[in-house]
Amino acid sequence: MSNKSGWSFLTVQAFTVALLIALPIFSIVGSLLVGGTNEVWRHLVDTVLTEYVATTLMLCLGVSVGVILVGVPTAWLVSMTDFPGRRLFEWALILPLAVPAYVMAYTYTDLLQFVGPVQTWMREGLGIKPSQFRLPDIRTSGGALLMFIFVFYPYVYLLARAAFLERASSMVEVGRSLGLGPWRSFYRISLPMARPAIVAGTSLALMETLADYGAVSYFGVQTFTTGIYRAWFSFGDRVAAAQLSAVLLAFVAVVVVLERFSRGRARFHVTGAQRRNTPPQRLHGLRALGAVLVCALPLTLGLLIPVGTLLHMSFTGGDAQFGARFVQLGRNSFVLALGTAVAAVAISLLLAYAVRASRHLLPRVVTRIVGLGYALPGSVIAVGVLIPVTRLDTWLGVAIAELTGRHPGLLLTGGIAALVYAYLVRFLTVSLQAVEAGLTKVKPSMDDAARSLGYGHGATLWKIHLPLVRGSLLTAGLLVFVDVMKELPATLVMRPFNFDTLATQAYMLASDERLIEAATPALTIVAVGLLPLLLISRQIARDRHSK
Structure with a gap:
């Protein structure tokens, strides 16, 4: 019974997803072995x-x-x-x-640079010439x-x-x-x-x-x-x-x-x-x-x-492209963050429920494999994703061209699919932990009751667990959403041509020493990140004082 339960269709799905999430690591190791x-x-x-x-x-x-x-x-x-x-x-x-x-680096550079407000105020207060005083x-x-x-x-x-x-x-x-x-x-x-x-x-x-x-x-x-x-x-x-x-x-x-x-x-x-x-x-x-x-x-x-x-x-300067350009950047960031958040919650629910529903060791092992992604830098994930995805993109283009007589271009790396995949590798464990925490609060006796009524895994998840863990799913999605909004290295490496986000815009403007213009997208990223942290931190305070 345990073997049958352990190798159910649900377990096979979870194992397949875990292999896909671990693929960037395998591709990097493989390149070392064959690259010389x-x-x-x-x-x-x-x-x-x-x-x-x-x-x-x-x-x-x-x-x-x-x-x-x-x-x-x-x-x-x-x-x-x-x-x-x-x-x-x-x-x-x-x-x-x-x-x-x-963002912290941009703000302190503007504050502490030679012509910035701090050094200017100190020189004026001390009554000395600019050539006589300079901070490190x-x-x-x-x-x-x-x-x-x-x-x-x-x-x-x-x-x-x-x-x-x-x-x-x-x-x-x-x-x-x-x-x-x-x-x-x-x-x-x-x-x-x-x-x-x-x-x-x-x-x-x-x-x-x-x-x-x-x-x-x-x-x-x-x-x-x-x-x-x-x-x-x-x-x-x-x-x-x-x-x-x-x-x-x-x-x-x-x-x-x-x-x-x-x-x-x-x-x-x-x-x-x-x-x-x-x-x-x-x-x-x-x-x-x-x-x-x-x-x-x-x-x-x-x-x-x-x-x-x-x-x-x-307020004093801001982004000169605040209008339509800013709306486009916000839309790009929102689409990436929302798409990744929805996918991460769905995959996390699959993996967490596979662990709960199966007595086999395999689902628990694959969830640990998924957890490796959060420990990897975005640049490493980007390299690990691009190596196999580029090869798959090339193969798909050739195959479709042979069938239809027309090359479709880059289907995966030419759009946001590969970038969303990289985000999932990086941040899936954040969502998984929140979903697992929610499912642990559902008593196992409810699963037994559902099985006694003839419900399978899918019906039990849909009718019993989803309503009970809805808050945890929202929390998981919100955390992934904020992380994607802030992610920079993977976005820089893998974004499609002429597809910028708030994070890449802030980085590029700051790199060009246009710090005042970089303030608007940077402030938007901080504001989005503050919302869930405010909710979480206030909950921490309530939990402490309710004891």
């Missing part, structure tokens, strides 16, 4: 590969330290202490996730590091905060009874118990750092993502691009393995008694002021200043 060593690759090894490795390692190390230093103290303060503004900070501190790193250039690897820290620290903040609330609150209460103050409790109790969550959040931040193209490209920082883009477009060499992608995949694999290893060695089980909400310790005077400053600094640097700068640039 060419002139472009040797040139990259001799000239820039060492710089790619060193810069990537520097960024990873700096981001790891930075997001921990920002995310952990803020999470502990809003979870374990009470101070003025705590209820605002506990949900507002995740909002910098709505600001893409490349923000467009460096150090500047990119700061952008990443203040965009990605919410990953650590969210997971560390949950760990502090669920695991450490009761232990801190015991520590208080033993005479430990708030800071000693943090170092000796809270921090060790939250270590797996901190490592997991740091790993997510590192994956996003490895995936970034817009910020590092705009700052002129040489990383693997910029190298992949250059190898594909400047040299026109897919093998060299695939080889660089494979090296970048090795970095991603190391991050994933380290995260899994750390999580596997540190397990903390929470009993019912430990789950009770321990009253936070009230801070007064300078301690309360310090807590406010610690929480306000990343929120100000990661959200308020960038959004304020974009608003100012939009």
Whole structure:
């Protein structure tokens, strides 16, 4: 019975989808095996590969330290202490996730450049000549590091905060009874118990750092993502691009393995008694002021200043093509995001329900394969998708031409189909996690009741599960929608000719130093990203205070 259930039509569908999602990885590995060593690759090894490795390692190390230093103290303060503004900070501190790193790079460049408002105001205030004062250039690897820290620290903040609330609150209460103050409790109790969550959040931040193209490209920082883009477009060499992608995949694999290893060695089980909400310790005077400053600094640097700068640039200058051109860009972005979101929710529902309905191990394995996509940078996925899809496009064109006598052109790469496929590879796991979370709330007894009434898998899903998980499906679709709106590297590589989005428009205008014109599309991307984060963050606050 289990074998029959495990290899049902539903399981076969799920397995087929998982293979398609994993195809980009196979294509990159295949190119390594058959490509050999060419002139472009040797040139990259001799000239820039060492710089790619060193810069990537520097960024990873700096981001790891930075997001921990920002995310952990803020999470502990809003979870374990009470101070003025705590209820605002506990949900507002995740909002910098709505600001893409490349948008952050544009805004701070405009603010801090030599002729920008900050340096101009400082020179006028000090009464000195322009030649006598100049701040360090923000467009460096150090500047990119700061952008990443203040965009990605919410990953650590969210997971560390949950760990502090669920695991450490009761232990801190015991520590208080033993005479430990708030800071000693943090170092000796809270921090060790939250270590797996901190490592997991740091790993997510590192994956996003490895995936970034817009910020590092705009700052002129040489990383693997910029190298992949250059190898594909400047040299026109897919093998060299695939080889660089494979090296970048090795970095991603190391991050994933380290995260899994750390999580596997540190397990903390929470009993019912430990789950009770321990009253936070009230801070007064300078301690309360310090807590406010610690929480306000990343929120100000990661959200308020960038959004304020974009608003100012939009109102004072804005995009000269705001009219029909902006509508077209918005429509392109909306079509891509909506199409990908609908497809991702449908595929996620298929995979999640296959896991639920089958007793076989295979559906669970294939869902883990799908989960690899989110760990891959968009540039790697683009290379992995274009290699097989271009060959399939060529084969389809020849086959149709032989049958009809007329070549149809590029059916897949000439439109948005290949780009949507790349988005699905990149973001399907985001949707899958939300759908799986919704299905776990449906009691298995309801499946048994449906089977007793003669319902098959399809009827049970349509009539029983869909109405119950509708909210989770909407959440999944919204998350994918926002991620697609922000995605830059895959869009740059794979978009059809003369097909731009808000993200590509902002990037190209900023690359041409037209920062004021780039403000309007960049602000639109941030506004779209803020909507779901506001809903999620307010829900976090309600859940905390309802306990």
